[in-house]
Amino acid sequence: MEIIFFLKGILLGFSIAAPVGPIGILCIRRTLQYGRLSGLFSGLGAALADTFYGLIAAFSLTLVSDFLEEKRFYFHILGGCFLILLGVKTFFATSKDVTDGKIPHRSLISDFISTFFLTLSNPLTIFSFIAVFAGLGLVDITQKMSDAILVVIGIFLGACMWWMILSEGISFFRKKMGRKTMLWINRIAGIIIITFGLAAFATSFHY
Numbered sequence: 001m002e003i004i005f006f007l008k009g010i011l012l013g014f015s016i017a018a019p020v021g022p023i024g025i026l027c028i029r030r031t032l033q034y035g036r037l038s039g040l041f042s043g044l045g046a047a048l049a050d051t052f053y054g055l056i057a058a059f060s061l062t063l064v065s066d067f068l069e070e071k072r073f074y075f076h077i078l079g080g081c082f083l084i085l086l087g088v089k090t091f092f093a094t095s096k097d098v099t100d101g102k103i104p105h106r107s108l109i110s111d112f113i114s115t116f117f118l119t120l121s122n123p124l125t126i127f128s129f130i131a132v133f134a135g136l137g138l139v140d141i142t143q144k145m146s147d148a149i150l151v152v153i154g155i156f157l158g159a160c161m162w163w164m165i166l167s168e169g170i171s172f173f174r175k176k177m178g179r180k181t182m183l184w185i186n187r188i189a190g191i192i193i194i195t196f197g198l199a200a201f202a203t204s205f206h207y
Contacts, residue, residue: 002147002150005151006151006154008154009152009157009158010161011154012129013154013160013162016125017159021196022196022197023118026042026115026118027166028166028170029090029185029186030111031167031170032170033186034111036168036171037108039167040163040167041108042111042112043159045113045115046115046116046159046163048112049116049125050119050155050156051152053125053129054129054155055152056129058148058152076121076201078121079118079121079122079197080201081197082117082118082197083197084197084198085197086114086197087190087192087193088194089190090189090193091194
C-alpha cells in the first residue's frame, strides 16, 4: 500500500530530526529568547535541508551524492567555522527578561536560512538516510517514482512534526525564564555549539 511509504517517510523524518545536536540546541535557545515562531522557523530550515538529503537518497542521485562525498571535508570545515562563530556569538549575547515583551531579532527568514545552510553543511546526513532506508525496507522505492515522492513528503512532514513539538514544548517554559536564567542559557548553549564546531573540525581530518 502506498500509504505505508508515506508513514515510513514520516517516521524517517522524525527520527533523523529528533536527536539533539547543534540545530536542536539552537532551536531551543531561539525559542526561549525570541519565542516559538523563531524556534519553529529554525526547525523548518533544518527540515527542508533534511528533505533535500532524503530526496537524494530516495531517488539514488549518485552524481550529487558522489559530489557531496568528495567535498565533505570542505563542508565540515565550513560547517565547523559557522558553528564556532555562532557559538561565540551566542555565548556573548546579552539577554533581556523575556517577560518584558517581544525581544527583537533579525527575522524569521534569517532563522530559517541559517539552520537550512547549517544542516546542509553536514553531507553525512545522506548516509544516515541511506542506512535508515535499508532498515525500513525502502531500498527499492526508486522502482516506482510515486512511492519515492511519498517518502520524501513524509520525511519533510515528520521532521516538521518534531520541530513543532520541540518549539511548542520549550515555549511553555519561556515565561518562567528571567534575565539571569537566559544569560546562563546563552552561555551554556554557546559552549555546546562551539563544541560541536570543534568536533566538526576534528572529524573532517579523518576522511
